[in-house]
Amino acid sequence: GxxxxxxxxxxxxxxxxxxxxxxxxxxxxxxxxxxxxxxxxxxxxxxxxxxxxxxxxxxxxxxxxxxxxxxxxxxxxxxxxxxxxxxxxxxxxxxxxxxxxxxxxxxxxxxxxxxRASKRKASARARRAVDLLREEAELDQRPRVGDDAELFERLRTLRKEISTELEMAPYMVFSDKALRGLCRLRPQTRDELIQVNGIGEKKADAFGEQFMAAIEEFESEHARDGA
Known part of the structure; x- marks a missing residue:
């Protein structure tokens, strides 16, 4: 690595x-x-x-x-x-x-x-997504395990791994907006997954299990840390 x-x-x-x-x-x-x-x-x-x-x-x-x-x-x-x-x-x-x-x-x-990606462009977009996440979390005020911004980075890394393996652009897996939705809703089932804006039936079938597993692992880690 x-x-x-x-x-x-x-x-x-x-x-x-x-x-x-x-x-x-x-x-x-x-x-x-x-x-x-x-x-x-x-x-x-x-x-x-x-x-x-x-x-x-x-x-x-x-x-x-x-x-x-x-x-x-x-x-x-x-x-x-x-x-x-x-x-x-x-x-x-x-x-x-x-x-x-x-x-x-x-x-x-x-x-x-x-x-090679433009690091400046990629990092600026990621920072903007994190800022939006935190703004949305303040408005939502629902209790969550772990920080949304930290989960977003983990899901973004997973998206990059999948897109590289499949030789496709990351946004073709899930958009940043869909990743933010995953962070807010934390879906555990397929029905919950397709409630996320930007995730339809096809993408849910193709990538849903991997992202839900990542969310579950993230929450388990932070639940142990907080115990």
């Missing part, structure tokens, strides 16, 4: 359109070019090699002109790592279609990558 991967905050970014563009271009010229040249073409580079090979006439040329060549290369590398594309062996590896290439044309296809 102390390596740079564990200590660094990450966000999940949807790059589905970039992934589709890369796989579709490779499909037109499989096992012909390496990552660098493919990235240059998709970026819309005006290099001598591209002009000599008339790659600026290819369908897909410049499709990702708003992205850097390095970023496109990184996406191609991740596509190779997940089986959508493959690279050949040898001194000059070229890129071809992988066993999962056909999946990119499926409407349900989604491709996400992790990137």
């Amino acid at each position: 102390n390596c740079s991967n564990c200590l660094t905050q990450f966000e999940v970014e949807d790059v589905t359109d970039m992934a589709r563009a890369a796989v579709r271009y490779v499909a037109t010229r499989p096992m012909r070019f390496g990552k660098s040249l493919i990235a240059d073409v998709l970026h819309g580079g005006n290099t001598e090699r591209i002009r000599q090979m008339h790659l600026d006439e290819d369908r897909g040329y410049g499709e990702l002109s708003s992205e850097s060549v390095g970023r496109i290369k990184d996406i191609i590398g991740q596509l190779c790592g997940r089986g959508y594309l493959v690279t050949s062996q040898g001194q000059y590896p070229v890129v071809g279609l992988g066993p999962r290439a056909g999946e990119v044309e499926d409407e349900a296809f989604a491709f996400t990558v992790k990137r």
Whole structure:
């Protein structure tokens, strides 16, 4: 839990359109070019090699002109790592279609990558959520085991673990507002869980048990501390 991967905050970014563009271009010229040249073409580079090979006439040329060549290369590398594309062996590896290439044309296809989160932005949002929790707790005045703000941080950590494992944005698990609702209502059953604003049947089924278990564990710990 102390390596740079564990200590660094990450966000999940949807790059589905970039992934589709890369796989579709490779499909037109499989096992012909390496990552660098493919990235240059998709970026819309005006290099001598591209002009000599008339790659600026290819369908897909410049499709990702708003992205850097390095970023496109990184996406191609991740596509190779997940089986959508493959690279050949040898001194000059070229890129071809992988066993999962056909999946990119499926409407349900989604491709996400992790990137470093802005610590300043994330911490400011968390502080605001904690302030709201404490304001709401003062208005509610119901007795609770443990501090809502402390529970919120624990649930936020759980949300991050789940979102990282599933390669999805944290808000797609539960929003901050839903986490605040969990802290206030402390649900113990599924029926109580779906009373929390922002938690419907689908999310309750997918994530409810883990969050209710975390709440129960939190309350048990603080009940022992107060005994």
